[in-house]
Amino acid sequence: MTFKDFDFKEKLQKSIFDAGFKEPSPIQRDAIPVILSGKDIVGQAHTGTGKTAAFGLPLINMLDGNGSVEAVVIVPTRELAMQVSDELFRFAKNLSINTATVYGGQSYSRQLKHIDxxxxxxxxxxxxxDLLRDEKIKIAPKFVVLDEADEMLDMGFLDDIKEIFTFMPKERQTLLFSATMPSAIKALAKSILIEPEFITITQSEITNSKITQTFYVVEEHERDDALIRLYDFKNPEKSIIFCRTKKEVDRLSTFLVSQGFSAKGLHGDMEQRQREEVINSFKKGKLEILIATDVAARGLDVNDVSHVFNYHLPFDSESYVHRIGRTGRAGKDGMAVSIVTPHEFRMIKKIQSDTGGKLEAKVIPNISSVKEKKTNSLKSKICEQKVYDSGVNLVESLSEEYDLETIAHKLASLLTNDTYVKGNNNIGKSQNDIEKLLKRSREDNGKANRRGSGNFRDRNNNNRRRNPSGNRRQSRRG
Incomplete structure (x- = not known):
């Protein structure tokens, strides 16, 4: 199937071709025909599955382009608002349809001018x-989209969303997209959508099959050394490192810069201007490494991220899926690399179970392996290098003082400075160590399961004796 099969307007089809889109992703393949038919939909799909095009392309195709606001897309963060707006504008520009981006921290008058x-x-x-309450805008959109609905729920926007829909016309087409479907989102969908069609990406499609997932086992104090060694070996073009805390982001960004990497951090304590500068630098290739917390990276959409590194594993499988979804986009291959300690094996197993993906245990390369890879890469570059007059002139100048073999040795020595590898020869656990740890983890899990099933009734009886009312713990929480 190709995008031509949707029979979009010719000018929209040109925008799709110019963007390099060829085959629709699963969510695009399933959602676009339903949206074009005029039905409300609930789409369950994670970040990185192509949701923006899934709702944006059919909406743009159905817009009249009459100069009024015909569609509203509501998203959880400023970053996502800017990115969705940019992508929709890219698709709609050939049809002379403009987009306006509305978020806090910007001038009202400027945003109102764009809305006009x-x-x-x-x-x-x-x-x-705020704009709707203060009657600064009066609009009657034919289409309303809620994107990343579960993120908006987590950020406390549910009441705002409900109030926004009191200002929307009853005659409209409503589209809701969410990575997960908690009860509050299901209730919201029931209240704002009319006989929606549900579209769900299956578990096998939750993690992109083009993303290779690996993990490396180290002791806690080896995380930094392991990260540097992996960067030396993998040599990623553009990468994101995920940390759990803002403090860790700041510390790691300072450390990587001290090691000669072009890196910057991204977290919630930064001013909006700083955040935008960092994101733009990363998008334009001025930064090779972005270090971020999960919250700061919400809505981050960069197509050419080759690697995602988990400096620490996240606390839940959903965050893991969101993290690794930053790579392997637009049909490209991606790499997701996790640095773990033996204590985190349980989380590895939970992620595998929840996502249906396979995380392969690997050993951190030693110095000789990294040097060999760097040397082979250098050889390839030399073989592919064209000979320019400037190079010929330099050799001729040097040949007045040295013979050709000595010149070659000097130039090679200069080039091989880049093959130097820092750190200890061996970092992290060996393959044999990892296999023993995995075996022990499986045995411990089996024992725990047997204990759990055998003592379930006894534990319940003990709980009743200690907590006869059955609700003391609950009331204490309340």
Whole structure:
């Protein structure tokens, strides 16, 4: 199947071709025909599955382009608002349909001016609701999209969303996208959608099959050394490192810069201007490494990220899926690399179980392996290098003082400086160590399961004796 099969308008088809889109992703393949038919939908799909095009392309195809706001897309964060707006504008520009981006921290007058000329508004809930309450805008969109609905729920926007829909016309087509479907999102869908069609990406498609997932086992104090060694060996073009805390982001970004890497951190304590500067630098290739927390990376959409590194594993499988979804985009291959300690094996197993993906245990390369790879890469570059006049002139100049063999040795020595590898020869666990740890983990898990099933009744009886009312713990929480 190709995008031509959707029979989009010719100018929209040109935008799709210019963007390099060829085959639709699963969510695009399933959602686009339903949206074009005019039905409300609930789409369950994770970040990186092509949701923006899944709702954006059919909406743009159905817009009249009459100069008024015909579609509203509501997203959880400023970063996502800007990225969704950019992508929709890229698709709609040949049809002369403009987008306006609405979020807090920006001038009202400037945003209102953009809305006057827009066919599509992409907005965060807070600022959009302010504009509606204060009657700064009066719009009657035919299409309303909620993107990353579960993120908005987690960020406390549920009441805002409900109020926003009191300002929306009853006659509309509503599309809701969410990575997960907690009860609150199901209830919201029931209240704002009319007989929606449900589209769900199956578990086998939750993690992109083009993403190779590996993990390396180290002791806690070896994390930094392991990260540097893996960067030396894998030599990623553009990568994101995920940390659990803002403090860890700051420390790691300082450390990597001290090691000669072009790296910057991204977290919630940064001013919006700083955040935008970092993201733009990363997108334009001025930065090779972005270090971020899960919250800061929400909505981050960069197509050419070759590697994602988990400096620490996240606390849940869903965050893991969101993290690794930053690579392997637009049909490209991606690498997801996790640095773990033996204590984190349980989380590895949970991630595998929840996502249906396979995380392969690997050994961190030693110095000779890294040097060999760097040398082979250098050889390839030399073989592929074209000979220019400047090079010929340099050799001729040097040949007045040295013979050709000595010149070659000197130039090779200069080039091989880059093959130097820092750190201890061996970092982390060996393959044999990893196999023993995995075996022990399986045995411990089996014992725990047997103990759990055997003592379930006894534990229940003990709980009743200690907590006869059955609700003391609950009331204490309340």
């Amino acid at each position: 000329n827009a066919g599509i508004i992409v907005a965060t809930p807070g600022r959009f609701l």
